[in-house]
Amino acid sequence: MNQNIRVRFAPSPTGPLHIGGLRTALFNYLFARKNGGVFILRIEDTDQTRYVEGAEDYIKGALDWCGLTPDEGPGQGGGFGPYRQSERKDQYQRYAMQLLESGHAYYAFDTPEELDSMRKEYEARGETFVYDARVRESLKNSLTMQAPEVEEKIASGTPYVIRFRFEPNKEIVMQDMVRGEVVFSTSTLDDKILFKSDGMPTYHLANVVDDNLMAISHVIRGEEWLPSLPLHVSLYSAFGWEHLMPKFAHLPLILKPTGKGKLSKRDGEKGGFPVFPLEWKDPISGEISPGYREEGYLPEGCINMLALLGWNPGTEQELFSLDELIKEFQLEKVGRSGSRFDPEKTLWFNHQHIQLMTDKKLIPAFQSVLKAHNVNIDDNRLALLVPIIKPRIDFFHEVWEESWIFFQAPDAYDPDVVKKRWKEDTPGKMELLAESLEKCEPFTAESIELQVKQVITSNEWGMGAIMNAWRLLLVGAAKGPGLFDLAAFLGKDEVIKRMKTGINEIKR
Numbered sequence: 297m298n299q300n301i302r303v304r305f306a307p308s309p310t311g312p313l314h315i316g317g318l319r320t321a322l323f324n325y326l327f328a329r330k331n332g333g334v335f336i337l338r339i340e341d342t343d344q345t346r347y348v349e350g351a352e353d354y355i356k357g358a359l360d361w362c363g364l365t366p367d368e369g370p371g372q373g374g375g376f377g378p379y380r381q382s383e384r385k386d387q388y389q390r391y392a393m394q395l396l397e398s399g400h401a402y403y404a405f406d407t408p409e410e411l412d413s414m415r416k417e418y419e420a421r422g423e424t425f426v427y428d429a430r431v432r433e434s435l436k437n438s439l440t441m442q443a444p445e446v447e448e449k450i451a452s453g454t455p456y457v458i459r460f461r462f463e464p465n466k467e468i469v470m471q472d473m474v475r476g477e478v479v480f481s482t483s484t485l486d487d488k489i490l491f492k493s494d495g496m497p498t499y500h501l502a503n504v505v506d507d508n509l510m511a512i513s514h515v516i517r518g519e520e521w522l523p524s525l526p527l528h529v530s531l532y533s534a535f536g537w538e539h540l541m542p543k544f545a546h547l548p549l550i551l552k553p554t555g556k557g558k559l560s561k562r563d564g565e566k567g568g569f570p571v572f573p574l575e576w577k578d579p580i581s582g583e584i585s586p587g588y589r590e591e592g593y594l595p596e597g598c599i600n601m602l603a604l605l606g607w608n609p610g611t612e613q614e615l616f617s618l619d620e621l622i623k624e625f626q627l628e629k630v631g632r633s634g635s636r637f638d639p640e641k642t643l644w645f646n647h648q649h650i651q652l653m654t655d656k657k658l659i660p661a662f663q664s665v666l667k668a669h670n671v672n673i674d675d676n677r678l679a680l681l682v683p684i685i686k687p688r689i690d691f692f693h694e695v696w697e698e699s700w701i702f703f704q705a706p707d708a709y710d711p712d713v714v715k716k717r718w719k720e721d722t723p724g725k726m727e728l729l730a731e732s733l734e735k736c737e738p739f740t741a742e743s744i745e746l747q748v749k750q751v752i753t754s755n756e757w758g759m760g761a762i763m764n765a766w767r768l769l770l771v772g773a774a775k776g777p778g779l780f781d782l783a784a785f786l787g788k789d790e791v792i793k794r795m796k797t798g799i800n801e802i803k804r
């Protein structure tokens with residue numbers, strides 16, 4: 297393993313992992329595997345107010361389902377742990393102190409009420425309040441107070457936060473592996489809070505400190521974190537870690553199916569498709585959000601679909617296994633513009649990945665559906681059915697819908713089809729066909745096809761009319777599987793039986 301390439305997926309356990317988050321994990325995983333590097337899971341749980349019970353297990357479950365197993369993480373361990381930020385609390389304070397001492401940060405004692413009324417004042421004047429270089433000199437902080445006063449306030453337990461002291465009017469220029477050159481001006485930025493009075497760091501401090509302590513070489517994350525980049529870069533400088541700064545890659549947004557705006561949970565509810573990999577039950581409201589797994593999607597299909605949201609292999613190839621993705625993946629081929637999520641295409645990927653599975657591999661999945669419908673069939677016989685049904689399904693749960701007719705005779709004959717296809721002379725023709733099929737040996741799809749076609753030509757019957765009537769007898773409807781395959785699977789006796797029953801029962 298190449299310890300110089302270390303990437304991390306750093307979700308906050310604030311709820312179920314959105315498929316956008318899963319894509320971030322996937323791209324980190326692919327990058328690590330492609331380069332022989334290390335894929336780390338770090339749980340960013342310093343914001344106690346947003347912690348949601350069960351979310352961490354959900355994240356791990358989703359990664360497991362997709363086969364994106366971390367090399368280091370809360371479950372795996374590793375030499376850079378602990379991997380849960382709440383268990384690393386003690387270190388962050390030390391780093392906050394370092395910034396206070398070097399003058400890159402300061403204590404601020406402004407209460408939420410004071411800041412709120414300031415915001416309102418600004419608003420009334422048609423301006424926006426920003427805690428920055430222009431205003432910090434007139435607020436309650438360690439830049440404006442004398443040292444003893446600051447010490448006294450801290451000693452007496454006055455709540456405070458520690459803010460980053462941005463140097464105004466500086467330009468920060470960065471190379472992003474996806475977006476190319478990005479330029480920020482510090483005059484548009486506020487002095488972000490790094491540390492809170494509850495003894496917890498904010499995301500920014502903990503994230504940068506841990507990326508450094510965990511020797512992260514590449515930060516691959518969603519575009520929504522791009523605005524945080526100038527602060528993160530400035531923190532690296534403030535700590536004197538410029539030379540250790542990771543490379544950054546900000547992944548494009550995943551857009552709604554309409555292409556307008558970011559894909560949200562609401563879009564899934566409206567469009568009837570999941571936006572989460574696994575089903576999620578909200579621990580407080582009990583609300584259930586559907587998951588790809590429970591809806592019957594294969595992880596292989598989901599991963600393939602997610603990989604192509606933003607990444608472009610540069611060829612026409614659309615179907616990839618995880619191993620192929622690892623081989624082909626390049627961060628440089630991730631585009632800048634948002635990628636539209638297409639639920640239809642997700643379905644297509646699922647269908648395709650079922651087709652890519654060998655018939656042998658499909659047998660257990662088929663068996664479990666059939667068992668649930670009390671069908672006992674041995675694997676050898678089922679092996680005949682799998683290739684017939686496989687092209688007709690998008691999901692395994694459709695196996696029964698597509699195959700029940702192989703196990704049960706039709707219990708009704710669609711009256712519309714009867715009206716259209718069952719003519720006065722049809723019963724006679726069907727009887728002749730049945731007689732001829734009695735003589736068909738061996739009873740295989742090929743020989744049945746030859747026999748049926750021969751009966752049709754020698755009697756100068758119309759092919760369509762005969763096939764439709766025959767289908768009505770065997771299936772009871774106008775649609776269904778290929779008749780020669782069906783007949784061969786059913787066997788001669790069952791075919792003749794279904795034909796006779798139908799001829800007797802169908803009344804025009």
Ligand code: GLU
Nearest residue numbers: 306307308340503517521
């Ligand atoms: N905890 C952040 C999140 O929830 C991590 C962002 C990052 O990767 O820096 O996505």
